[in-house]
Amino acid sequence: MARNAAFEVLYREYYARVHGLCRRLLGTGDLAEDAVQETFMRAYRNFRKYDPSLPFWQWIAAIANNYCIDLLRKKTKTQALFGEESVEAESIVDADGSQPVAEVIAAQDADRLQAAVLDLPPKYRVPVVLAYFSQLSYDEIAEQLNISRNHVGVLLLRAKQQLRGALSDPAGEESGGQA
Amino acid sequence: MSKLSPLEVSMLADNALSDEARKIAEEQLEASETDRARLDALLVEREAMIAALAVEPLTEEIDIPAPRFAKTMSLRGFAMANVVTGLVIWGAQFLWKTLFGELVVNATTWFTSIYLPDVYEMTRTTTLFLFEEGATMIDAYMSFIVACVVTVAMLWIAVVYRRSRVSISVCVLVASLGITLQSAPVQALDVRNSEGVLTIPASETVDDTLIVAGERIVIAGTITGDVIAAGRNIEVSGTVGGNLLTFGEMVELSGSVGGFALGGVSTYEIEGGSVAGDLWVGAETVSVDSDSTVGRNVTTAVRLSSVDGSVGRDYYVFGETAELNGQVQGNVEFFGNRVYLLDEAVVGNSVRIRSGNPDALHQADSAEVQGEVEFLDLPEEFEQRSPYATLGFYLWQLGYLIGAFLVGIGLLWLVPGLREVSLNTGSEGLKTAGIGFLAFVSIPAMAVLVAITVVGLPIAFIGMAAWLLGWYLSKVVVGYMIGQMVIGDKDSTPISLLVGLGIVVVVINIPFIGGILSFLLTVIGLGLIVQYLMGAIPARDYAEA
Numbered sequence: 001m002a003r004n005a006a007f008e009v010l011y012r013e014y015y016a017r018v019h020g021l022c023r024r025l026l027g028t029g030d031l032a033e034d035a036v037q038e039t040f041m042r043a044y045r046n047f048r049k050y051d052p053s054l055p056f057w058q059w060i061a062a063i064a065n066n067y068c069i070d071l072l073r074k075k076t077k078t079q080a081l082f083g084e085e086s087v088e089a090e091s092i093v094d095a096d097g098s099q100p101v102a103e104v105i106a107a108q109d110a111d112r113l114q115a116a117v118l119d120l121p122p123k124y125r126v127p128v129v130l131a132y133f134s135q136l137s138y139d140e141i142a143e144q145l146n147i148s149r150n151h152v153g154v155l156l157l158r159a160k161q162q163l164r165g166a167l168s169d170p171a172g173e174e175s176g177g178q179a
Numbered sequence: 180m181s182k183l184s185p186l187e188v189s190m191l192a193d194n195a196l197s198d199e200a201r202k203i204a205e206e207q208l209e210a211s212e213t214d215r216a217r218l219d220a221l222l223v224e225r226e227a228m229i230a231a232l233a234v235e236p237l238t239e240e241i242d243i244p245a246p247r248f249a250k251t252m253s254l255r256g257f258a259m260a261n262v263v264t265g266l267v268i269w270g271a272q273f274l275w276k277t278l279f280g281e282l283v284v285n286a287t288t289w290f291t292s293i294y295l296p297d298v299y300e301m302t303r304t305t306t307l308f309l310f311e312e313g314a315t316m317i318d319a320y321m322s323f324i325v326a327c328v329v330t331v332a333m334l335w336i337a338v339v340y341r342r343s344r345v346s347i348s349v350c351v352l353v354a355s356l357g358i359t360l361q362s363a364p365v366q367a368l369d370v371r372n373s374e375g376v377l378t379i380p381a382s383e384t385v386d387d388t389l390i391v392a393g394e395r396i397v398i399a400g401t402i403t404g405d406v407i408a409a410g411r412n413i414e415v416s417g418t419v420g421g422n423l424l425t426f427g428e429m430v431e432l433s434g435s436v437g438g439f440a441l442g443g444v445s446t447y448e449i450e451g452g453s454v455a456g457d458l459w460v461g462a463e464t465v466s467v468d469s470d471s472t473v474g475r476n477v478t479t480a481v482r483l484s485s486v487d488g489s490v491g492r493d494y495y496v497f498g499e500t501a502e503l504n505g506q507v508q509g510n511v512e513f514f515g516n517r518v519y520l521l522d523e524a525v526v527g528n529s530v531r532i533r534s535g536n537p538d539a540l541h542q543a544d545s546a547e548v549q550g551e552v553e554f555l556d557l558p559e560e561f562e563q564r565s566p567y568a569t570l571g572f573y574l575w576q577l578g579y580l581i582g583a584f585l586v587g588i589g590l591l592w593l594v595p596g597l598r599e600v601s602l603n604t605g606s607e608g609l610k611t612a613g614i615g616f617l618a619f620v621s622i623p624a625m626a627v628l629v630a631i632t633v634v635g636l637p638i639a640f641i642g643m644a645a646w647l648l649g650w651y652l653s654k655v656v657v658g659y660m661i662g663q664m665v666i667g668d669k670d671s672t673p674i675s676l677l678v679g680l681g682i683v684v685v686v687i688n689i690p691f692i693g694g695i696l697s698f699l700l701t702v703i704g705l706g707l708i709v710q711y712l713m714g715a716i717p718a719r720d721y722a723e724a
Contacts, residue, residue, distance in 0.1 A: 020234035110231035117232065131193065132225070133232040138195035149195070150186075157189040160224065 007047070010056060011040055017057065018064050024129040025068035027118045035071065039064040061134050065144055072122045082123045082147050082155060116166045124159035127152055183207050183214045192221035377410070381417060388421065396427075398434070405438070413444075415452070422456070432471075439475075449473075449488070469505060469523075476509075487523070503546075510550070515539075520546035531555055567690075580684050587655040587676045598672060600660055600707045608703065615653070615706030622646040653704025654697075658683040660707070 018039055023032035043050075043060050050059050117128055130141045131152075142149045183191070183204055190196050191204050208215050371377060377393035379385065379400040388404035396410040398417050405421035413430045415423065422438035428445045432452040439456035447462045449471040457475045458467075464483045467473065471488035478495040485502040486494060493509035501513050504521035511518075511530045518532055520542040529550035532539050540552065591598055623646060626639040659672075662679025687697035 017234050024232065113228065113231040128228070129232065132228040133234075135229065138190070138193065153186055153190045153193075153195060156193065157186055160189065 007040075007044055014057065014060055015040075018060060021061060021064050021129065021133060022068055024114075024117065024133055025065065025126055026071065027120075027122065027125055031071065035064065035068055039067055042067065062144075065130065065134065069126060069145065072126065076122070082126075082145055082151065112167065113163070116163050119166065120159055120162060124155055124162060127155045128159045128163075131156055183211070183217075188214060188217050188221060192218055192225055379417065423454075467505070513539075517541065519543075520548070522546065524548075526550065529553060567688075576684055576688065580680055583655050583658065583680050584673075584677055586652070587659060587680065588673060590652060590655060591659065591672055591676070594711075597656055597708075597711060598659070598663075600656060600711060601663070611706035611710060612699065612703050613706070614709050615702035615704065618646075618649070618705045618709045619702055649705055649708055650701060653701045653708060654683055654687075655680070655704070656707050657700050657704035 015036065019032055019036045022035035022039065023029055026032050026035060039060065042063050046063075050056070117125060120128065126145065127141055130136045130144060131138075136144070138149050138152045141152045145152070147155075187196070187200070187204055191201065196204055208218065371389070371391050371393075375393065376395045376397065377391055378397040379389070379391075379402070381399040383400035385400065385402045386404070388407070389398075389402045390407045391398070392409045394410060395412045396408050396414065398406065398408070398413075398415045398419070401418045401420070403420040405424065406415070406419045407424045408415075409426045411428045413425050413427050415425075415430070415432045415436075416434045418435050418437075420437045423432070423436045423440040423442075425440075425442045425444060425447075430442050430444050430447045432440065432447075432449045432454070434452055436452070436454045436456070440454045440458050440460075442460045442462060444460070445463045447460045447465045449458075449467045451468065451470040453472045453474070455474040458473045458477045458479075460478075461480045463481065464485070465479045465481050466485040467477070467488040467490075469487040472491070473488070474491045476492045476495065477486060477490050479498065479501075481496070481498040483500045483502070484496045484498055485504075486507070487504045489505055490507040490509075492507075494503065494507045494511045495514075496512070496518070497514045499515055500517045500519070501511075501515065502519045502521060503511060503524040503526070505523060506525040506527075508527040510528045511526050512533070513531070514533045516534060516536055516539060518530075518534075518540055520526070520530070520540070522543045522545045524543070524546040526548045527550075530540075530548050530552045532553070533555045539554075542548075542552075622642055626642040626646070629639045629642070655676075658679035659676045660679065661682050662675035662677065665678055665682070666675045683700060687693045687700065689696065
């Protein structure tokens, strides 16, 4: 019983962050709630595996990442959720050009940026969330997604390019911040 | 002028370049103002993204209803708990028999037998005791040790690979089988063999099931359990409390059998013997003399079947010739060419003759048939008909489909990794079929080789059981794989399985080539299972963190 009570404290403390992570990874609030519950249940069942010397957030975020990525893989009909590295790299050369960089994003409010991230396809959204929300290193992301480190870099670059495109599009401002 | 690629600048901003690459990139930055500007912009962008994506901490106390954290017992856990309970019960029974039955009781018997004797008497008693019981005791000790080693090994494997549900299931299964097979010889099995004459003398009583093999087997004693005998000549003049199963050239039964008697021999003779249950014999000739009785039915598939004794119920003959010169309380049903009802024949009910020959019946004047004598056509099963034109064929196939579907659902639920098996390329299919064929051939061969030794006999049994299981499950696995290829939806397991099994059932029943296709599907399925078990087809580990 004491363990249950202790875990409920952890649940209340980390609920918002786990929910935020799941929502960003899955791109929708509907699935995120279920993912949060599943994440905490898995954490509860495997609590004996938790190393107290590490931050609890790091551990539970890894569980949430695993679960959400598995969910995305199941929902994706094709085998390679994160695409082929070479194909992605080719499109960088075509799309990069001399697009605005900081000016576009820095000027946006956080809600529009969040909405734009949620609108990204999963293959770009997941690395972005892992890199800028969970703040994992490229190596950690590569291990998590079972792709190469360079592939992570390519996906992130493509993601940022898409974000810039979406944020610089005036039509997008109408729906921004509502997701 | 830009000297760095967009990817390099992006990774530099995210601090993701290796030390060496970073050093080179920084040198390039010195020479390119454009790149420096891009890097600065990306750094600002990075901070903006981190800030935008961060979750705002809760500023006020909100009551978040926490779920009830408790380990719920899933159906899978329930199934596992049942298996473990069964294992514990088996283990307890085994330990009880081994520790109490063999060690404690024997030791007590030994101790009481040498209580206050003189030295000569003590030595004699001890020697006799060890001579009579020593083998059993050593067998019990060895079984106990082997069972402990197997259990510890299984537990160790389960602990090391505890994250894999499959490994735990396999470990529990193997431990269960191992302990069951280990306990069986101690509990109720007496195995004897001899290259010459093997005799159970009239003075001997075997309290267990007896399995005997030899050139000539003579059972004059009393066997309380079943007897399974294989030999050239088998003579049973004693008493068998259970069933009598014989395989050889000639069987002579002059004793009594408490259960049924089943024989696959050349000549089967009952002379002054009795069988309380049914008598089933496939032989060249079968004879039951006038002093013999069979309590229930007599069913023979023979060239010549001759019954002079008494049959408690019906007498069925499939063969060339049947003779009856005794008493049958029920019906006589004959499938063949000639039936002779001789002088002493008494049939309590009807005689039915299913023969294409209208002169098949030869009945003596004094032979008595209290019911009717009927001549019937051969049953439809005896006629050459296409199986596809019978309802039974389709019902059978439907039953197979339903059974395989239910087994498949259970299998894929217990071993979810099998859902991932696939043949992505033609060469992979050939390789899988090759592995399957190797397993198909090598496992029975190894089982035969291992079975030569007494120690290897249980291993051979386990190997053959696994082989037969794999043979059945192979079509289920390959059916699911085919279903997935057709449906293309990994989430709809039952539909994929049903569609795939339906295709398999149709394919293996295609006239002329169905058998070959069935064999091919089986070896591919076996190959997939073997590869999965060997880890060649990886399953994603669903364990967390």
